[in-house]
Amino acid sequence: MASNAPAPIALRRTRLTAALAGLVFAFAAMLAAGQTVTAASAQEAEDDGGFVTHKLALQVSDNDEAAMRSALDIAANVSRFYTAKAEEVEIRIVVYGPGIDMLRPERTPVMDRLTSFDQSMPNVGFVACGNTLDSLEQAEGERPEIVSFAEEVEAGVAELIRLDETGYTMVKP
Template sequence: MIHRRKFLQMSSSAFTALAAAPVHAQTTPAVRKSNPDKPFATHFIALQLSDADPKKQRLVLSVASNLIKEYGPDNIAVEVVAFGPGIVLLTDTSEFRALVDSLVTQGIRFDVCGNTLDTIERETGSRPKINPNAVEVQVGVGQLLSLSETGYTIVRP
């Protein structure tokens, strides 16, 4: 009986010690943030544009420009992903064409959704002419997902 009591006391003490020990949360491996065009970048931002409103387009361009000014073109990777009505920003005749071209020279990438272009072509019979500096991706939202999975922060100004 004494051995049993002593065993219970020791077990209780051991349990108490384990319960009081700090619990270390399991961590998943860090997402690898990289962009081959920006090997020294430490910040990664994707700006979503799905609206044809010129105020929103100007806001996206302003945010992109401000990020380059704040962090420097080598320290931040900025990618603007336009889909749906937002592709108006990247048409060849956009009122913001000169600003888009200027931001491209500063290292900002502009993606245009190929699915949106295909839909417009099916509905109107012609494909919109896109700024040659824009990069066509098959699925705009899929591009945002891929960027998110590689460590980009998605922002919808």
């Protein structure tokens, strides 16, 4: 006849020890998998000659001169930092909403700096939100002009998401 009595203490300890051993094994397997990924990443960098391209996306969504200047300052500082270390860096400044004035030649308070970036920092790109430009076109009766060196994308926020998914670090000054 089966007994409903609790298992002896020795049996409980055996079960507990087995459960703990299983947890330790699972944890060790997870650590080993992480080290494999790290080793694979290191191997990829070595295969590329040891070079890694750093990626930065800056968001400008406010019509605020200080925010615009801050984005440009950050881009310049990061570019200089990695250039001095002989490392590559790609920087995208994504502009949407009220921040679009940053790229409108007749409205931007930073035109001189934009021109300077275009001429001297090929690793910095400017991206304008097409949705914002569409809205302004409806409101103003004509499509706003943006600086010639800016790329227009369909949606600025979607572009930030895409950049994030491809390894860019996001910063909103």
